[in-house]
Amino acid sequence: MPPISHLRWRFTLGAGIIFLLDLIGVVYQQTWLAWFDQAVIGLVRHPLPHGLTQAIITITKSGNPQPVTWITLIIIAILVIARRYRDALFLGWNVLVWAGIGNSIIKHVVRRDRPTVDRLVAASSYSFPSGHSITAMLLWGTLIVLLGWYLRRHHYCRWLLIGVLSVWIVFIGLSRIYVGVHYPSDVVAGWSIGFVLLTVTQWYLTRHGDDLS
Numbered sequence: 663m664p665p666i667s668h669l670r671w672r673f674t675l676g677a678g679i680i681f682l683l684d685l686i687g688v689v690y691q692q693t694w695l696a697w698f699d700q701a702v703i704g705l706v707r708h709p710l711p712h713g714l715t716q717a718i719i720t721i722t723k724s725g726n727p728q729p730v731t732w733i734t735l736i737i738i739a740i741l742v743i744a745r746r747y748r749d750a751l752f753l754g755w756n757v758l759v760w761a762g763i764g765n766s767i768i769k770h771v772v773r774r775d776r777p778t779v780d781r782l783v784a785a786s787s788y789s790f791p792s793g794h795s796i797t798a799m800l801l802w803g804t805l806i807v808l809l810g811w812y813l814r815r816h817h818y819c820r821w822l823l824i825g826v827l828s829v830w831i832v833f834i835g836l837s838r839i840y841v842g843v844h845y846p847s848d849v850v851a852g853w854s855i856g857f858v859l860l861t862v863t864q865w866y867l868t869r870h871g872d873d874l875s
Contacts, residue, residue, distance in 0.1 A: 663807065663808070666865050666868070670861060671861070673857070674861040677855070677857040678854070681854040684847050684850055685851065695847055698846065699847050706839045706840050707839065718837045721834065721837045722838060725794035725837075727762075730761075730797055731757075738750045741753065752804060752807075752863060753804045756863055757800055757801050761796050765796050766787075768790070772788065773788050774788055774789040775788065777789070779842060780842050789843075791849075791851035792852035794852070795850075795851075795853050796852035798834035798852075800856045800859060800860055802827045802828075804860065809824070809827075810824055835852065836849070
């Protein structure tokens with residue numbers, strides 16, 4: 663697992679600031695945040711052909727707890743078999759603790775209601791932050807870190823996989839806006855706090871996890 667670069671810390675600081683601004687905007691019901699949400703919804707929620715709409719619904723359902731849990735457990739098992747215990751802990755902590763428990767705590771503290779118009783899928787609990795977005799950042803972001811390290815000598819494969827997984831993170835978040843269960847600010851909050859937590863876990867394990875490698 664690679665150490666955290668100075669550039670990564672700068673991005674993490676930026677993500678943390680974005681999350682805090684987003685949180686303040688939601689808690690204090692700022693007009694600029696409502697404008698941002700409506701502007702992005704207007705761009706994302708255009709009617710699409712039935713086939714594309716169904717594809718987006720499939721994408722958004724791929725981020726549901728059940729498939730995410732199975733994907734995570736399978737990858738953890740592979741990492742344990744390969745004796746990459748620190749990497750298995752990295753993935754498990756990010757997805758099962760941060761994205762699961764941490765996200766739920768924030769939701770119940772902020773208690774923002776979901777959008778109520780034209781939902782294409784069912785959704786419960788509160789809206790802020792988007793659980794699918796934070797989970798996508800933590801699950802696929804963890805794999806970006808690990809694969810980027812494993813494939814550091816195979817530049818073409820490395821950047822191809824990083825690109826594909828990064829696009830998938832974006833697709834998951836945008837799909838939550840399209841199906842009508844999250845505001846754009848929920849999605850941005852999920853991405854940003856997910857990135858911060860990803861960095862924090864990686865930093866801790868690179869400093870204190872030598873006995874697990």
